[in-house]
Amino acid sequence: MTELQGALIGCGFFAINQMHAWNDVEGARIVAICDRDPARLKVVGDQFGIDRRYRDAEALFADGGFDFVDIATTVESHRALVEMAARHKVPAICQKPFAKTLSDAKIMVETCRNAGVALMVHENFRWQTPIQAVRKALEVGAIGTPFWGRFSFRSGYDVFSGQPYLAEGERFIIEDLGIHVLDIARYILGDVSAVTARTKRVNPKIKGEDVATILLDHKNGATSVVDVSYATRLLTEPFPETLVELDGSEGTIRLTQGYGLKVTNAEGTTTTNVSPKLLPWASRPWHNIQESVYAIQQHWVDQLKRGMEHSTSGADNLRTFALVEGAYESAAKGQTIDVGAML
Ligand code: NAD
Ligand code: 89Y
Incomplete structure (x- = not known):
């Protein structure tokens, strides 16, 4: 089975769980990371052995070389980063809350649909x-x-x-x-x-x-x-x-x-x-959430490979x-x- 290569943007508090889960997921691995904070970039890069490190998401996309992006930043940057992924024709996972407003969320879903790229919200519960x-x-x-x-x-x-x-x-x-x-x-x-x-x-x-x-x-x-x-x-x-x-x-x-x-x-x-x-x-007590992070990321890979809609697709998450x-x-x-x- 071909292994999908991913990039992760946002190396903060919760991204540590996502990085651990990516290590466990079958069929994908993270090859590049991005955070505008150099300290966080170093912590996550060193802990998970990722050499390709970027402080600017535009530079990450310009270099490319990955099949999907996992956006683990807080909500303020979600719309810009999802739109960037769509422009570069890269399928995207976006953390919750998906957007600041429902009208932004609708635009993000529409943009990815028009670009023909998969979009899943990391709605793991x-x-x-x-x-x-x-x-x-x-x-x-x-x-x-x-x-x-x-x-x-x-x-x-x-x-x-x-x-x-x-x-x-x-x-x-x-x-x-x-x-x-x-x-x-x-x-x-x-x-x-x-x-x-x-x-x-x-x-x-x-x-x-x-x-x-x-x-x-x-x-x-x-x-x-x-x-x-x-x-x-x-x-x-x-x-x-x-x-x-x-x-x-x-x-x-x-x-x-x-x-x-x-x-x-x-x-x-x-x-x-x-x-x-x-x-x-x-x-403990986070293990309930942590296991669901692994499950949703495995689902992302499985559905992407099958070309099928994700359970928490952008369109589903609008509701x-x-x-x-x-x-x-x-x-x-x-x-x-x-x-x-x-x-
Ligand atoms: P955080 O502030 O600890 O981390 C966010 C990181 O993103 C920071 O290191 C910041 O420097 C970086 N960042 C922000 N904008 C950026 C940009 N444009 N380019 C590059 N880097 C950028 O936040 P967190 O607590 O890790 O939360 C992140 C998201 O995860 C939030 O939306 C939060 O709601 C969500 N979250 C989800 C769960 C869950 O169970 N699904 C649990 C906790 C948090
Ligand atoms: O940010 C929240 C989430 O998504 O799950 C629990 C949390 O970390 C705190 O309410």
Whole structure:
């Protein structure tokens, strides 16, 4: 099998996970890296033995010699870098949040479509082992037709020490973390027609909201609640687990803290341990996220080789991104937002 060669732009906090995962992925390897910060370029270049190092993305693309680019920078640079990849006809992975606004995100999808290059958003939470297990239980009909769901991420974990920029933005939890949980809600219960949200800031040291409660009307008639908080202190810290509750016509599914999956139906209750693997380079509690990084990057390579659309393609991600924008608009106006009208 030919090995795809990749370039990674943005050698910061999270890129370390992506670089480890690229070492494990079959069929691809990173041959060049880029960061405008020379210190980060050195740390990542030395740790992963990458000699081709660039401080400027234009220079990286001008030299070429890679089959795809993995954009691991923060959101401010996403549009420019995705457009650069499209200009150079290079398939691109882009970290979440995909863009600053839905209109930028639409332009990025359109630009890549017109250039004929694949575009995948690194929306990895749906690739977590426990979330895949929930989806499988639904798919085999264990609870019949789901009519209600709750997707809950409540934590007091200090995310600001590793990612200080999260304390500085006007927007915080919906754009940073809620985006993943909204994507899980779509992945499990399908697309959404309307969104209603309320937000709060509890931590006085940050700028944006750190609590959000979001009601989703799914197109199939199900209703779900997505609730996220970084202001919730619990006896056992659940970071970074998304807990799921689903009620269906024939039973219920509960994904509980500690990675237990309980399925109850006419046959009784089965409880399964759906813990993620602790990959050799991973560390708790991040291992759930780290394993999903490996899974999404393997999916990128496999689908690229088959010439098939990615599960979290740019086009797919517009429907998650609309929920983020819709939630902020709903909270600001105190109204329910028609998601269909945004797309
Ligand atoms: P970071 O600030 O630690 O790293 C970003 C790096 O990109 C920095 O080193 C910066 O110098 C570099 N950079 C920025 N613009 C550049 C440009 N135009 N050209 C070259 N280099 C540039 O940020 P981070 O915490 O690693 O987050 C990066 C992205 O990953 C964010 O969008 C964040 O939301 C996302 N993230 C995703 C997950 C996940 O599970 N999917 C988890 C954490 C962070
Ligand atoms: O940036 C966020 C993400 O994508 O997953 C968890 C996180 O690192 C902090 O909220």
